[in-house]
Amino acid sequence: MTPEEKYELFEKYCRQDLSVEDKATLDQILTEDEAANQELKVYQELWSHLDSNFTTEKQQQELKDNLKQIGDSYFNTTTTPKKSKVIQMPKWAYAVAASVVLFFGVYFFNQGNPTYDDFATIPELSMGERSNSNEDAKNVEKVFNAGDYKAAENYFSSLLTEDPDNTQYQFYYGIALLEQNKYANATTVFESLYKGNSVYRYRALWFEALNELKQEKYESCAGLLKKIPEDAEDYQQAQKLLKKLD
Incomplete structure (x- = not known):
């Protein structure tokens, strides 16, 4: 399963839109991969913040910039990490969040309908x-x-x-x-x-x-x-x- 497919399952989980087949697939992933459990926790955290607290385009862009900063800080050791004022997550979550951001391209910011x-x-x-x-x-x-x-x-x-x-x-x-x-x-x-x-x-x-x-x-x-x-x-x-x- 590709990272994109995995995060699509996370997305459906957060929206409570899992089919029976999707739920079985997700349960298997979470059973076999401990890291996936942490990724899902981070995804839920990010989803919760976006869904509850970021309703304007300006707020969403601030969160998006913040997530990019997380990825840059984690993967570029020459850059001094900056403190985020937008979201609060446990320290262990930053590495996982960086992976979510970089592998998935901030998926939930692209949940609009497809275009021609x-x-x-x-x-x-x-x-x-x-x-x-x-x-x-x-x-x-x-x-x-x-x-x-x-x-x-x-x-x-x-x-x-x-x-x-x-x-x-x-x-x-x-x-x-x-x-x-x-x-x-x-x-x-x-x-x-x-x-x-x-x-x-x-x-x-x-x-x-x-x-x-x-x-x-x-x-x-x-x-x-x-x-x-x-x-x-x-x-x-x-x-x-x-x-x-x-």
Whole structure:
């Protein structure tokens, strides 16, 4: 189990959100690893302070800076440790807290909802032989891969007029719309694809889920993610995003 996975269990424990399986896993960790018991105590201490005493952004930043100082003081022996005025912990806890901070990146400060940019990886467009005989195909490949999605939208509109059933055009056209925050238009394109049987079916479903995520429609995003099958290219990413939305 990675440190991140362990601290995710700690997080759920503090929120009283452990599943039966999670509880069994945590119990096993605490039974087999004495250090994990100390880490959990520290995590509970930090959680308690954050949850009860630090309600403003300024207060949270002060605590975050303080935790970074703990890590710096513990791992850099040339630095004179500074006294903290924000939290009080037993001396034995500082080494463990340093590990929590450095290994986990102050996890509980990043408990906001996931964002589109966290998960969106734009696939490269390759028009292949089409670009050799069609000027618009050559141009759309160039501008799309350069991130000029407005120009790509215009080229795809032209290409789809000539070849409306081309699913490659449709898929990348949908992405060009999504990247410009043209959500409704992108949904129309992606829905048509994932309700069909083309090779872009589940890729379109993934990007429609990202479309919902970008609009902070988390419930509908999760609903779409659950429809992505295990053999789909984006299944693992979909599961990771579902876990973040849980």
